[in-house]
Amino acid sequence: MTYKAAAKFTVAKHTLTQRLAEQERGASALEYVGMLIVAAIIVGAVITVIDGADVQGAVTEAVNEILDK
Numbered sequence: 001m002t003y004k005a006a007a008k009f010t011v012a013k014h015t016l017t018q019r020l021a022e023q024e025r026g027a028s029a030l031e032y033v034g035m036l037i038v039a040a041i042i043v044g045a046v047i048t049v050i051d052g053a054d055v056q057g058a059v060t061e062a063v064n065e066i067l068d069k
Helices: 002-023 027-052 055-068
Strands: none
Touching: none
């Protein structure tokens, strides 16, 4: 009796796994494009913030304060 239950479980698991794999076929390319778009937006935002701020002046001032002590 346990062999039959194990066989049914194995077949059901295999069938479910195959169906899920077929449903997600091709999704990875779309996900990669989405990640690239998000990364580009983040990089653009960081560049915009850095251009608006005087980063070089702030770093130079901080280094001079450390070296003066």
